[in-house]
Amino acid sequence: MIEVKNLYKNFGKLEVLKDINCRVALQEVVCVIGPSGSGKSTFLRCLNLLEEPTAGDIYIDGINLTDKNTNINAVRQDVGMVFQRFNLFPHKTALDNVCLAPMKVKKLSRDEAEKIARELLDKVGLSDKADVYPEQLSGGQQQRVAIARVLAMRPKVMLFDEPTSALDPEMVGEVLAVMKDLAREGMTMVVVTHEMGFAREVGDRVIFMDEGRLVEEGTPEQVFGNPQNERTRTFLGKIL
Amino acid sequence: MDVVIENLPVLIFQGAKITLQITIISVAIGCLLGLIGGLSRLSRRKVLRFLATAYVDFFRGTPLLVQIFIVYFGIPKLLMDLQSFMVDSYGMTPVADSFALPRFLAAVIACSLNSGAYVAEIFRAGVQSIERGQMEAARSLGMTHGQAMRYVILPQAFKRVIPPLGNEFIAMLKDTSLLSVIGFAELTRNGQLIIARTYESFAIWLTVGFIYLIMTFTLSRIVDYLERRYKTGD
Ligand SMILES: Nc1ncnc2c1ncn2[C@@H]1O[C@H](COP(=O)(O)OP(=O)(O)O)[C@@H](O)[C@H]1O
Ligand SMILES: [Mg+2]
Numbered sequence: 001m002i003e004v005k006n007l008y009k010n011f012g013k014l015e016v017l018k019d020i021n022c023r024v025a026l027q028e029v030v031c032v033i034g035p036s037g038s039g040k041s042t043f044l045r046c047l048n049l050l051e052e053p054t055a056g057d058i059y060i061d062g063i064n065l066t067d068k069n070t071n072i073n074a075v076r077q078d079v080g081m082v083f084q085r086f087n088l089f090p091h092k093t094a095l096d097n098v099c100l101a102p103m104k105v106k107k108l109s110r111d112e113a114e115k116i117a118r119e120l121l122d123k124v125g126l127s128d129k130a131d132v133y134p135e136q137l138s139g140g141q142q143q144r145v146a147i148a149r150v151l152a153m154r155p156k157v158m159l160f161d162e163p164t165s166a167l168d169p170e171m172v173g174e175v176l177a178v179m180k181d182l183a184r185e186g187m188t189m190v191v192v193t194h195e196m197g198f199a200r201e202v203g204d205r206v207i208f209m210d211e212g213r214l215v216e217e218g219t220p221e222q223v224f225g226n227p228q229n230e231r232t233r234t235f236l237g238k239i240l
Numbered sequence: 241m242d243v244v245i246e247n248l249p250v251l252i253f254q255g256a257k258i259t260l261q262i263t264i265i266s267v268a269i270g271c272l273l274g275l276i277g278g279l280s281r282l283s284r285r286k287v288l289r290f291l292a293t294a295y296v297d298f299f300r301g302t303p304l305l306v307q308i309f310i311v312y313f314g315i316p317k318l319l320m321d322l323q324s325f326m327v328d329s330y331g332m333t334p335v336a337d338s339f340a341l342p343r344f345l346a347a348v349i350a351c352s353l354n355s356g357a358y359v360a361e362i363f364r365a366g367v368q369s370i371e372r373g374q375m376e377a378a379r380s381l382g383m384t385h386g387q388a389m390r391y392v393i394l395p396q397a398f399k400r401v402i403p404p405l406g407n408e409f410i411a412m413l414k415d416t417s418l419l420s421v422i423g424f425a426e427l428t429r430n431g432q433l434i435i436a437r438t439y440e441s442f443a444i445w446l447t448v449g450f451i452y453l454i455m456t457f458t459l460s461r462i463v464d465y466l467e468r469r470y471k472t473g474d
Contacts (some may be wrong), residue, residue: 048380077382087377091395101381104391146377153381 001026001157001188002047007056009042016042018212020056024157027186031199031220034209035235040192043209044159047190048079061156077105080150084162086142088134094121094145095130098152105153113152120148124178140171144178151182158182160191196240200224208232243440244447255430256451262344262426263413266351267359270412271405273352274359279389281364292360299357305418307354312346312422315339343424351419355412362404366397399470406463410456417452427451 002024009017016039024030032040045051047058049065049072058065063075089097098117102108108116121127124144134142143163150158160179164172176198183189183202193199199206199220206223208216208231216229224240227233280292299307319339326332341349370393378388420429431448435441 050376050380073382073384076380079380081377081380083373083377085373087373089374089377089392089396091399100391101378101383104387105382149381 003059005057008054010054016212020214028204029183029189030205031203032192032207038209039212041161044161077153078156080155080158082160082163084165086146090134093131098149102152120151124148139167140174143175157188162192243438244443247434255427259427262416266355267409269352270355270359273356277360278363296357296360299354304354304415308350311350347419347424358408362401366401370396403467410459
C-alpha cells in the first residue's frame with residue numbers, strides 16, 4: 001500500500017530524515033515510536049507531501065508521489081491525516097467540519113455529505129454534537145470529530161501524528177478506542193504515538209526512529225520484548 | 241451661539257453627510273483593492289508580490305495630501321501634455337480641451353487608492369494570523385490552495401480583520417478633511433466657507449471638530465462592540 005524508498009529530507013542544512021526505507025501493507029497498522037525530534041512527524045508529513053522530500057520515492061497505492069506529474073490533491077483524498085492539535089475549522093460546526101471536504105472536493109450535494117457526516121459522527125460517538133462548534137468540545141471530542149472529518153473522504157490510508165499527545169489523560173482512551181475500531185475494520189494506518197500499550201495491542205508492526213534514521217522494525221513482540229538495537233533498548237528503558 | 245445654530249444644518253446635512261459618503265465609498269472600494277493587494281502580497285508569484293508591495297509602499301509612504309494633488313492636478317496635466325505631444329508629433333486631433341476630473345471623482349480615486357493600501361496590509365496580517373495547521377488540515381483533505389483559502393482561511397481572517405478595518409474607517413473619516421484643499425465640499429470645506437462669510441472661526445471650527453468627534457466616537461464604540469463579539473467564537 002505504501003512503499004518508501006531512500007527517503008531523505010533536509011531543512012536547510014539540517015538533515016532530518018536519512019535514507020528511510022519501509023513498506024506498509026494493505027490493512028496493516030504500523031506504529032512509529034522514537035524520541036522527540038527524531039523525525040517522526042516529518043516522516044509522516046512526507047507521506048502526504050505536507051513536506052516535500054529532498055530525495056527518494058514514495059509510492060502510495062502504486063502512485064509515485066514525488067513524480068512531478070502526480071496530482072497531489074487527488075492523492076491526498078486517499079491519504080487522511082489526523083493532527084496532534086486536531087486543527088478543526090473553528091468557524092464551522094462539527095457537522096460542517098466533516099461535510100466541507102466531501103462537498104467541495106468530491107462535489108457531493110449538501111444532503112449526501114450530511115448523511116455521511118451524521119453516520120460518521122455517530123460512529124465516533126458524537127451524534128449529539130453535530131451542531132456544536134469546536135471550541136465547545138473537549139479535546140477528546142475534537143479529535144474524534146477530526147477523525148470523522150478524515151473518514152468522510154473515504155481514505156485508503158490514515159496517518160496519525162501523536163493523536164493523543166495534546167489530550168488530558170482521561171480523554172486518551174476514547175480516541176484510542178475509535179482508532180482500535182478503525183484498525184479492526186481493516187483501515188491501513190500509520191500511527192506516530194507514545195502510547196506503547198496501543199502499539200503493542202493494535203500495531204501489526206512497530207518502527208523505531210532515532211536521529212532521522214529508521215533504526216529498528218518488527219512486530220510489537222520483537223521490538224518491545226527483544227529489541228536488537230542498543231538505541232532502541234535505551235529508548236524503551238526510559239519510557240517503559 | 242446663533243451663528244452655530246444657524247449653520248448647523250448645513251454642516252450636518254451637507255458637510256458631515258458628504259464626509260460620511262466619501263468615506264464609505266472610499267473604504268468600500270479600498271476593501272476590494274485591499275483584498276486583491278493583500279492576497280497578491282501573499283502570492284507565490286513574484287510579479288504579483290512585487291506589484292502589490294510597490295502599491296502598498298507608495299500609498300502608505302506618501303502623504304494623502306500629495307496623493308490628492310497628484311490625482312486632481314497632476315494626472316490632468318499629464319494627460320494634457322500627452323495630448324499636446326501626440327498632436328504635435330503625430331498630427332492627432334485633440335480629443336479634449338481639458339482633462340480636469342470632477343472633484344468627487346478625484347476624491348474617490350485618491351481616497352480609495354490610499355485606503356486600499358492600508359486595507360491590503362490589514363488583510364495580509366489577517367491571513368497570516370491564521371495558524372498554519374488550518375491550511376495543512378484543509379490541504380490534507382485534498383482541497384486545492386484556492387479552496388483552502390476560500391473556505392477555511394479567509395472566513396476566519398475576515399472575522400479577525402473587522403476591528404482593524406473599523407479603525408481604518410475612522411482614520412479615513414478624519415483624513416477626508418484634506419479634500420477641502422481641492423474645494424471638495426465635505427465637512428471641513430463647509431466650515432471654511434461659513435467662516436469666510438461670518439468670520440466666526442472659533443465657534444465654527446469647534447463645531448466642526450465636535451461633529452467629527454461624534455462620528456468617530458460612535459464608530460469606535462461600534463468597533464469595540466464588534467471586537468468583543470468576535471473575540472470569542474473563533
Ligand atoms: N519546518 C521545519 N523547519 C526546520 N526544521 C524543522 C521543521 N520541522 C521540523 N524540523 C526539525 O526537524 C527535526 C525533526 O522534527 P520532527 O519530525 O517534528 O520530530 P518528531 O516528530 O520525531 O518529534 C527537529 O529537529 C525539528 O526541529
Ligand atoms: Mg512530532
